[in-house]
Amino acid sequence: MPELPEVETVRRGLQRLIVGKTVASARAIDSPKSFPNSDDDVSAFLVGATILAVRRRAKVLLVDLSSDYTLVIHLKMTGQLVYVGDRRFGAGHPNDSLIGKLPDRSTRVVIEFTDDSHLYFNDQRKFGWVKLYPTAEVTNIDFMKRVGPEPLENTFTSKQFIQHIRRRNGTTIKAAILDQTVLAGVGNIYADESLWGARIHPATRVRDVSDEQLSTLLDEIKYVMNLSIEKGGSTDKNYVDAEGKRGSYIDFARVFRREGLACPRHPDVLIEKSRVAGRGTHTCPVCQVQ
DNA sequence: CACTTGACCTGTCCGC
DNA sequence: TGCGGACAGGTCAAGT
Numbered sequence: 415m416p417e418l419p420e421v422e423t424v425r426r427g428l429q430r431l432i433v434g435k436t437v438a439s440a441r442a443i444d445s446p447k448s449f450p451n452s453d454d455d456v457s458a459f460l461v462g463a464t465i466l467a468v469r470r471r472a473k474v475l476l477v478d479l480s481s482d483y484t485l486v487i488h489l490k491m492t493g494q495l496v497y498v499g500d501r502r503f504g505a506g507h508p509n510d511s512l513i514g515k516l517p518d519r520s521t522r523v524v525i526e527f528t529d530d531s532h533l534y535f536n537d538q539r540k541f542g543w544v545k546l547y548p549t550a551e552v553t554n555i556d557f558m559k560r561v562g563p564e565p566l567e568n569t570f571t572s573k574q575f576i577q578h579i580r581r582r583n584g585t586t587i588k589a590a591i592l593d594q595t596v597l598a599g600v601g602n603i604y605a606d607e608s609l610w611g612a613r614i615h616p617a618t619r620v621r622d623v624s625d626e627q628l629s630t631l632l633d634e635i636k637y638v639m640n641l642s643i644e645k646g647g648s649t650d651k652n653y654v655d656a657e658g659k660r661g662s663y664i665d666f667a668r669v670f671r672r673e674g675l676a677c678p679r680h681p682d683v684l685i686e687k688s689r690v691a692g693r694g695t696h697t698c699p700v701c702q703v704q
Numbered sequence: 705c706a707c708t709t710g711a712c713c714t715g716t717c718c719g720c
Numbered sequence: 721t722g723c724g725g726a727c728a729g730g731t732c733a734a735g736t
Binding site for chain 1: 706707708709710712713714715716
C-alpha cells in the first residue's frame with residue numbers, strides 16, 4: 415500500500431513531529447528483520463541521539479540521528495509509523511485520541527523519546543522493517559544503489575524517463591513502471607491510475623508504447639502522485655499517516671478498486687479487473703485498448 | 705541475461 | 721456456521 419505519496423505524507427508528518435527529539439529507548443517486538451544488528455548497537459547509536467531530519471528516497475524513510483547513524487525504514491504493505499503523545503500539543507490534539515490505543519498487537523518497534531512521547535512502527539504482515547545504518551553508508555545499501563530517479567524531482571525529464579524505461583522494452587508497461595530501478599515510488603495504485611490517465615493498456619509491451627505516450631505517462635504519474643500527496647495518500651485498509659490519520663486519494667481514484675463502476679470518461683462503460691504483472695489491475699475497456 | 709513467478713506474512717472475504 | 725482457499729501488494733530470490 416504505501417507508495418511514494420503515502421511515504422512522503424508520513425515523512426512530512428514525522429519531520430514536523432519528531433525533529434529535535436531525543437531517543438530514550440528503542441525495542442523491537444516480534445520483528446526479526448528490524449534491528450538485525452545487536453541490541454548493543456541499537457543502544458549505542460540510537461539511545462541518547464537527537465533526530466536531525468526525516469528524508470525519503472523512493473518508498474524508504476530515512477531518519478537522520480545526531481550520532482551519525484540513520485534509521486532506514488520500509489513500510490512494505492501494511493507498515494505504519496505513528497507518533498503519539500506530545501505534551502507540547504496539550505489536550506485535544508489528534509494524537510491524544512491514540513494514547514492508550516498503542517502499542518497494539520501489530521506493533522513491532524517502539525521508540526520512546528525523552529519527553530515521554532512515542533513513535534510506533536506497526537506492521538500487521540511483518541514484511542516491513544526498521545534498520546540502523548551509519549548515515550554515510552546509506553547510499554551503499556544495494557537498494558539505494560539500484561533505485562531509479564525520483565519522478566517528482568523537477569530535474570527529472572521525460573527524455574531521461576524514456577531512456578530508462580526502454581531498457582525494459584520486452585516486458586509490459588505496467589511491470590516496467592513498477593520496477594523501482596526504472597523509476598522510484600510507483601506501486602500498484604498509481605500504476606493503474608496513471609496508465610488510465612495516459613490511455614495505455616497495462617499489458618502493452620513497452621516496445622509498443624511510443625515516446626509520446628511515455629511522455630504523457632510520466633505526466634500522469636506526476637499528476638496522480640501530486641494529487642495523492644495533497645489528499646494525504648490512499649487509505650485502502652491499513653495506511654495511516656504519522657498522526658494515525660487516513661488519506662483520501664482513494665475517493666478521487668478513477669479506476670483503482672472501482673471494478674464494476676463507470677469509467678469517468680464513459681458513463682456507460684464499466685471498469686474491469688484483470689491480472690497484469692502478477693497484480694490486480696484495473697482498466698477501462700474503451701480508453702485502454704491493447 | 706531478461707523476464708516471470710513464488711515466498712515472505714496475516715487478516716479478510718467469498719463460496720461451499 | 722465453519723472451513724478452505726484466494727487475495728491483498730513491495731521487494732527479493734528462485735525458476736524458466
